[in-house]
Amino acid sequence: MKFSKNVILVDVSFLDETVSDIKSFLGERLGRTLPDVDLPAWLSYLALDAGLREGDNEIQVLLVHGGEVSALPHCRPADLKELDGVACRTPLGEFAFSRVSSAGMAASSDLFIDLMHLALDSAEVECLALVPFHRLYAGKVEEELRKCLGKQEKQKEAGRVVYFMMAAPQVPIPCVTDSVLYSLSHVLGIKPEELE
Template identity: 40%
Template sequence: DAGLTEGENEVQFLFVYDKEGARIVNCQPSDFKNELNNVAFKSSYGEFFFATVCTEDVVTREDLFLDLLALVTDSPDVKRVIAVPFNEDYGERVIEALKAVEGKEITQLMMVEPKSPLPYKWDMLAFPVMQALGIKADELE
């Protein structure tokens, strides 16, 4: 939940994808371009905005993610960042970029524990995904 409390919050979701990964498997809505781009909803926790950016075969997903991460972390309006990169491909570069960020509350979601201590918060991605899918820890073998 990233410490989000009820109120007039503004939460921006920014999805980076390439043509091979234009949809989220097993989710509705799932199409980044046609269903998740430039949409929003409001709840008691604030307003949630969704935007998607495709590499369009001009740049790698890694470079686009890192460029957008730099823009987000440099913005004085941004207070809190939750990064969910493709850690297996470029997670180390994201870690180095996030280590340099000052004055923001940072959380990086990962599938494995980092190799060394981080100067910001990290959390296991598997647990929130399991919760969203309704899988309980005692159901795992």
């Protein structure tokens, strides 16, 4: 598999469940209907959180999903088939979308971890942003990151990996960690003071 310099690996089920929960819970709390997520805008905020800056960046977005998932109902665009092979340009650069299905192969968690390993082993990848399905398999991702990046010779590579999660990890991970909630809240129009 050929990778770009910048790769964002996203579990589609996680994104769908998280956006649905945020829209339901915070929409009720704030007393307003929250919009669907503008996918390119969210990915731009996520990429900024990962350290990218405006320019001519090539950003490969791998959307990992199970065979039963065909859409992101709370995002725009929503149809995974229509997104596959499509690119869009923002001030950060070009986002190129690919959907990767685990249908008939392994579990989504195994596919996510396999893709993560391939990207970590690729000399082309300079920035790898990971957005796994925390509730179901984040422990596996964290364990693999500790195995891969905890080795002495891999220490300098840890800075190129940004692991986005819901809550701080219980055990340290040898890479940059950040909350996925900041970028999602921003794209949903939720101000920081509204979360206090």
